[in-house]
Amino acid sequence: MPHFSHISPTLFLELHQLEQLIAKYGTDLRSEVLATITVDGLNLPIWSIELGSQAADAPTIGFFGGVHGMERIGSQILLAWLENLLARCQWDEGLLHLLSKVRLVCIPLLNVGGLLKSTRSNPNGVDLMRNAPVEAQGFTAWPLGGQRLSPKLPWYRGQKNQLEIESQVLVRYVQEKLLGQPFSLAMDCHSGFGLRDRIWFPYASHRQAPPHLAEAVALREIFNTTYPNHSFYLMEPQSLNYTTHGDLWDYLYQVQLQSGNNHVFLPFTLEMGSWLWVKKNPRQLFTWFGHFNPILPHRLTRVLRRHLTLFDFLLSATASYQYWLPSEEQRDEYTQLGLQRWY
Numbered sequence: 001m002p003h004f005s006h007i008s009p010t011l012f013l014e015l016h017q018l019e020q021l022i023a024k025y026g027t028d029l030r031s032e033v034l035a036t037i038t039v040d041g042l043n044l045p046i047w048s049i050e051l052g053s054q055a056a057d058a059p060t061i062g063f064f065g066g067v068h069g070m071e072r073i074g075s076q077i078l079l080a081w082l083e084n085l086l087a088r089c090q091w092d093e094g095l096l097h098l099l100s101k102v103r104l105v106c107i108p109l110l111n112v113g114g115l116l117k118s119t120r121s122n123p124n125g126v127d128l129m130r131n132a133p134v135e136a137q138g139f140t141a142w143p144l145g146g147q148r149l150s151p152k153l154p155w156y157r158g159q160k161n162q163l164e165i166e167s168q169v170l171v172r173y174v175q176e177k178l179l180g181q182p183f184s185l186a187m188d189c190h191s192g193f194g195l196r197d198r199i200w201f202p203y204a205s206h207r208q209a210p211p212h213l214a215e216a217v218a219l220r221e222i223f224n225t226t227y228p229n230h231s232f233y234l235m236e237p238q239s240l241n242y243t244t245h246g247d248l249w250d251y252l253y254q255v256q257l258q259s260g261n262n263h264v265f266l267p268f269t270l271e272m273g274s275w276l277w278v279k280k281n282p283r284q285l286f287t288w289f290g291h292f293n294p295i296l297p298h299r300l301t302r303v304l305r306r307h308l309t310l311f312d313f314l315l316s317a318t319a320s321y322q323y324w325l326p327s328e329e330q331r332d333e334y335t336q337l338g339l340q341r342w343y
């Protein structure tokens, strides 16, 4: 029997929703508490959820949310999608067949303490996406790129060579669940940058093209040809916008590259363009929370719907990776396309 925190929905709605899902669909999913974070005397579990194939070599997709605690919308869109999937698991034979070929793993609320407090950083004041032992190369805007001066300032990296508990959880989980698979993909959901919804791929730490540029271009191509009316996504390297120290995905991507096996691991982040919500509702400017989250109810439901198609697509693309991953002969061509477009 899972060990629920029984946190009230008024105190922490998303944690309550997640535990409700686990309680309701316990036989359709596998759940685990990866760590517990204590804040204000409350013990907050970091839950993981797993669905689908248990085959040792199953292609695997990982979804992550709430790395930055005030970007609640990232957790909310994952919970909305999980609810949709689990409801369909009761009747949708097509989905059940798909899940027999692919494994889905998810940590919807990673920085539980930050989510409770609506802070970007964790309760120690550390920005988890600046916490990894990766140094950016070349120019990095200070302090946005990460700083070690004080946890009272934003983008604090934490003590040198010290991974926060939440970072350790993520690193261990991704190493165990994703890096060991022949093919894996990660999608980490954020908000707070720009007017467009962006899908970023590594690196954050420097402006060179990642070794898997060809695979990123191929994925972009099948998405665009399959969903020509979803052009609101801008898929690009993060480093086109800014570079940072300590990105956990850069770190995990490097770990994978250094392992020397031929596994393909493609980490992406979704950056929902929250300035759009502010533009349409300028009163949001006066709340800190409003910079990162849709406030008006109709806009929230629209955002919760908006990404279901992308997530379904990524699940199918992971299951069928052998059908679209470029072959050795095609890789050069795809890499050239990517280089021309972005570098």
Ligand SMILES: [Zn+2]
Pocket (backbone or CB within 6 Å): 067, 068, 071, 190, 191, 192
């Ligand atoms: Zn973020």
